[in-house]
Amino acid sequence: MARIAVVAGDGIGPEVVGQARKVIDSVLPGVTATEYDLGAARYHRTGEVLPDSVLDELAGHDAILLGAVGDPTVPPGVLERGLLLKLRFAFDQYVNLRPSRLWPGVPGPLAAVKPGEVDLVVVREGTEGLYAGAGGSLHRGTPAEVATEESLNTRHGVERVIRDAFARARRRERRKVTLVHKTNVLTHAGSLWARAFEAVAAEHPDVATEYQHVDAAAMFLVTQPQRYDVVVTDNLFGDILTDIAAAVTGGIGLAASGCINPEGRYPSMFEPVHGSAPDIAGRGVADPVAAVLSAALLLDQLGHADAAARVTAAVATELAGRTPGAPLRTEEVGDRLAGYAVA
Amino acid sequence: MARIAVVAGDGIGPEVVGQARKVIDSVLPGVTATEYDLGAARYHRTGEVLPDSVLDELAGHDAILLGAVGDPTVPPGVLERGLLLKLRFAFDQYVNLRPSRLWPGVPGPLAAVKPGEVDLVVVREGTEGLYAGAGGSLHRGTPAEVATEESLNTRHGVERVIRDAFARARRRERRKVTLVHKTNVLTHAGSLWARAFEAVAAEHPDVATEYQHVDAAAMFLVTQPQRYDVVVTDNLFGDILTDIAAAVTGGIGLAASGCINPEGRYPSMFEPVHGSAPDIAGRGVADPVAAVLSAALLLDQLGHADAAARVTAAVATELAGRTPGAPLRTEEVGDRLAGYAVA
Numbered sequence: 281m282a283r284i285a286v287v288a289g290d291g292i293g294p295e296v297v298g299q300a301r302k303v304i305d306s307v308l309p310g311v312t313a314t315e316y317d318l319g320a321a322r323y324h325r326t327g328e329v330l331p332d333s334v335l336d337e338l339a340g341h342d343a344i345l346l347g348a349v350g351d352p353t354v355p356p357g358v359l360e361r362g363l364l365l366k367l368r369f370a371f372d373q374y375v376n377l378r379p380s381r382l383w384p385g386v387p388g389p390l391a392a393v394k395p396g397e398v399d400l401v402v403v404r405e406g407t408e409g410l411y412a413g414a415g416g417s418l419h420r421g422t423p424a425e426v427a428t429e430e431s432l433n434t435r436h437g438v439e440r441v442i443r444d445a446f447a448r449a450r451r452r453e454r455r456k457v458t459l460v461h462k463t464n465v466l467t468h469a470g471s472l473w474a475r476a477f478e479a480v481a482a483e484h485p486d487v488a489t490e491y492q493h494v495d496a497a498a499m500f501l502v503t504q505p506q507r508y509d510v511v512v513t514d515n516l517f518g519d520i521l522t523d524i525a526a527a528v529t530g531g532i533g534l535a536a537s538g539c540i541n542p543e544g545r546y547p548s549m550f551e552p553v554h555g556s557a558p559d560i561a562g563r564g565v566a567d568p569v570a571a572v573l574s575a576a577l578l579l580d581q582l583g584h585a586d587a588a589a590r591v592t593a594a595v596a597t598e599l600a601g602r603t604p605g606a607p608l609r610t611e612e613v614g615d616r617l618a619g620y621a622v623a
Numbered sequence: 624m625a626r627i628a629v630v631a632g633d634g635i636g637p638e639v640v641g642q643a644r645k646v647i648d649s650v651l652p653g654v655t656a657t658e659y660d661l662g663a664a665r666y667h668r669t670g671e672v673l674p675d676s677v678l679d680e681l682a683g684h685d686a687i688l689l690g691a692v693g694d695p696t697v698p699p700g701v702l703e704r705g706l707l708l709k710l711r712f713a714f715d716q717y718v719n720l721r722p723s724r725l726w727p728g729v730p731g732p733l734a735a736v737k738p739g740e741v742d743l744v745v746v747r748e749g750t751e752g753l754y755a756g757a758g759g760s761l762h763r764g765t766p767a768e769v770a771t772e773e774s775l776n777t778r779h780g781v782e783r784v785i786r787d788a789f790a791r792a793r794r795r796e797r798r799k800v801t802l803v804h805k806t807n808v809l810t811h812a813g814s815l816w817a818r819a820f821e822a823v824a825a826e827h828p829d830v831a832t833e834y835q836h837v838d839a840a841a842m843f844l845v846t847q848p849q850r851y852d853v854v855v856t857d858n859l860f861g862d863i864l865t866d867i868a869a870a871v872t873g874g875i876g877l878a879a880s881g882c883i884n885p886e887g888r889y890p891s892m893f894e895p896v897h898g899s900a901p902d903i904a905g906r907g908v909a910d911p912v913a914a915v916l917s918a919a920l921l922l923d924q925l926g927h928a929d930a931a932a933r934v935t936a937a938v939a940t941e942l943a944g945r946t947p948g949a950p951l952r953t954e955e956v957g958d959r960l961a962g963y964a965v966a
């Protein structure tokens with residue numbers, strides 16, 4: 281039976297992860313969960329972000345379920361680079377998977393888009409690009425200061441994530457992959473991405489393809505999100521585009537994500553896209569749907585497609601029954617979802 | 624009297640620029656306009672993108688009015704790097720100014736946002752960042768290929784554009800500047816931007832400030848565009864955010880921009896955000912409003928604030944009178960705008 285590591289984290293993290301675990305237990309009893317105390321609280325208490333010993337222990341699990349880490353009291357970058365990105369890179373989670381659906385019952389912000397019409401997934405590269413941490417500065421704090429950030433891209437890294445996107449497209453109805461980059465300005469990385477995309481596309485004649493510049497894609501995600509099926513893109517572009525996709529489908533309160541190592545050599549990690557939301561933490565009012573949908577991605581990745589489908593169906597039932605604007609209680613939503621999923 | 628250079632360019636460029644000139648002539652008779660043939664057509668005919676002699680001639684003008692350059696038949700990057708970006712960099716146009724308003728009469732895509740509620744301006748850095756052209760590749764075309772793109776940021780370049788943003792905020796009602804970056808991942812450049820922002824903010828106690836990560840800003844531009852007044856950001860982030868801002872305010876058909884050298888040492892350049900739209904070129908159906916609003920920015924920059932205000936008011940009248948979805952004729956819109964503006 282699957283052994284998962286749980287990093288509940290900060291703010292609303294523990295509240296929403298609690299519901300995700302409840303739902304997992306209801307559809308797949310017997311999963312072992314080990315809790316790891318990581319995040320802002322631990323950092324403040326011990327100064328530690330992610331000790332090597334913990335990294336080693338995490339590596340021994342089948343998957344990681346993460347709530348949210350971060351707090352305004354921690355300097356920018358410390359937990360992001362030291363924990364989240366460290367895990368993504370150490371565990372070679374090169375597929376950062378972010379599905380977006382406009383669920384029936386959810387009032388999206390776009391007047392012309394009806395529920396059910398948007399169903400896209402962004403396959404964001406997770407281990408390269410501007411996230412590589414290749415940058416520096418000189419003459420810091422003086423008028424002569426210069427700071428650099430370098431985007432590193434390899435054929436190896438780019439091709440494997442594009443392959444994953446095509447494989448996913450093949451399992452979907454529309455079978456379409458959109459490459460998003462900025463080939464007209466980032467000509468070196470853009471050319472690498474475009475050539476790798478063409479090569480993989482040639483092996484998948486049954487999959488339709490298109491290319492868009494990132495600025496155009498950002499616009500079309502607002503004016504015409506229906507047009508997308510699978511979107512494959514670079515790490516930073518994916519970061520931005522998935523927040524737009526979340527916004528047009530009802531907000532990051534519903535957005536799930538998986539940081540996946542498809543070969544299973546390392547554990548994959550599943551987390552809601554939202555942050556720790558310190559403003560509402562501890563009040564039991566956070567929406568656990570994003571965490572629960574992330575748990576569905578986890579189940580799917582571990583080979584429990586049926587259990588995953590039941591969780592997703594439970595979310596659909598829950599959302600269809602909501603009254604827009606009505607207050608919700610985290611625990612109650614979790615109980616309902618667990619009930620729908622087991623039924 | 625002002626001497627402007629006109630680069631009508633490709634596709635719908637000449638059609639919309641024709642209307643912009645008509646409107647300029649109506650509010651400020653006597654402006655001298657010299658046409659320069661640059662763009663995809665010239666590139667195909669002569670192989671030239673921007674000869675040095677033309678660059679020198681352009682430098683002798685007070686401003687440049689540009690329609691649109693580009694065509695699918697030209698390889699990515701050739702005109703962008705060789706013409707548009709070359710001009711922005713050669714003429715040190717470090718303020719890339721992109722206002723977005725939801726005009727009364729324009730049906731925006733957001734259900735909850737009413738006309739008049741959105742009035743923001745993005746001050747996008749125009750001469751640094753990932754647009755510097757600092758990148759390369761090794762082992763091209765092999766499985767070992769690596770490609771880099773480097774973002775270059777200087778205190779000099781960052782501070783001056785932030786100063787411009789604060790100066791603009793002071794002239795606006797809400798007096799608020801939002802810095803957008805990704806300080807939690809791009810820690811070197813992000814820190815430089817954040818420190819420069821704090822320093823300039825300290826000199827402007829009458830201006831309210833906030834910071835947002837680019838992914839959050841992309842989301843809030845969709846869910847709550849009303850919250851922004853002046854946004855200052857890096858070159859690439861600005862490229863993406865301004866397309867979102869355009870999308871939520873009725874599309875790039877209405878979006879104007881100025882690439883400004885505030886000191887006037889070099890000519891500033893004004894261009895609609897939209898491209899050459901080869902699909903509708905030559906049919907006289909392109910909306911010239913973005914080009915005409917760009918002309919208003921040009922007039923303002925050259926010190927003709929009254930003329931600029933008349934053009935902007937003419938656009939407001941035009942848009943308020945439109946029936947959503949009704950076809951339009953480029954020439955007729957131009958004639959109406961010229962008429963409203965002169966009256």
Ligand SMILES: CC(C)[C@H](C(=O)O)[C@@H](O)C(=O)O
Nearest residue numbers: 360364365519553807808838
């Ligand atoms: C917190 C941050 C490092 C992270 C990212 O930029 O990837 C977040 O925005 C996300 O999208 O998961």
Ligand SMILES: CC(C)[C@H](C(=O)O)[C@@H](O)C(=O)O
Nearest residue numbers: 464465495703707708862896
């Ligand atoms: C055409 C391209 C080089 C340009 C840019 O990226 O700046 C365009 O997208 C813009 O926003 O003006």
